[in-house]
Amino acid sequence: MAFEELLEDPVVQKYLNELVGPKGMPVAAAPPDGEVTDEELAERLGLELNDVRRALFILYENDLASYRRVRDEDSGWLTYLWTFEYDNIPGNMMDEMERLLEALDERREYELDNEFYLCEVCSIRFEFDEAMDLGFECPECGSQVESMENEHLIEAMDERIEDLEHELGVA
Numbered sequence: 327m328a329f330e331e332l333l334e335d336p337v338v339q340k341y342l343n344e345l346v347g348p349k350g351m352p353v354a355a356a357p358p359d360g361e362v363t364d365e366e367l368a369e370r371l372g373l374e375l376n377d378v379r380r381a382l383f384i385l386y387e388n389d390l391a392s393y394r395r396v397r398d399e400d401s402g403w404l405t406y407l408w409t410f411e412y413d414n415i416p417g418n419m420m421d422e423m424e425r426l427l428e429a430l431d432e433r434r435e436y437e438l439d440n441e442f443y444l445c446e447v448c449s450i451r452f453e454f455d456e457a458m459d460l461g462f463e464c465p466e467c468g469s470q471v472e473s474m475e476n477e478h479l480i481e482a483m484d485e486r487i488e489d490l491e492h493e494l495g496v497a
């Protein structure tokens with residue numbers, strides 16, 4: 327099978343698992359060669375037809391499966407013949423990492439641009455303006471809120487950003 331190697335990659339497995347969930351994973355993890363119907367897949371994998379259909383639809387929404395409809399000449403029923411499009415997995419994963427990287431960059435900016443205050447009793451964090459409006463008193467418990475360092479958080483983000491940039495080949 328052409329996709330065997332790809333599917334052995336734990337990162338790919340995690341990606342698929344997050345898409346289709348544990349119930350859909352048997353479908354996502356065993357792409358057939360060529361076309362297949364949902365009934366065939368359900369039978370082959372010993373799954374509920376609804377779970378198979380749900381997984382196929384999620385794959386379809388993510389450009390990882392396509393179908394064509396064929397009408398049975400005798401019964402007039404429509405059959406859906408599914409093809410797995412796993413060539414798109416690497417591109418999809420890159421797109422997802424790019425979105426994550428963008429969100430992290432934005433979040434990092436926010437952390438850098440703001441001063442934060444913490445109620446150590448309630449573990450609630452306030453922005454400077456908010457804390458000032460509250461007279462530096464926690465609205466939940468009345469304790470004094472304390473200035474809070476977020477350097478560690480930013481450092482952790484920097485590391486994650488660096489990892490992502492490395493994986494994306496932009497650093």
Ligand SMILES: [Zn+2]
Nearest residue numbers: 445448464467
């Ligand atoms: Zn509090």
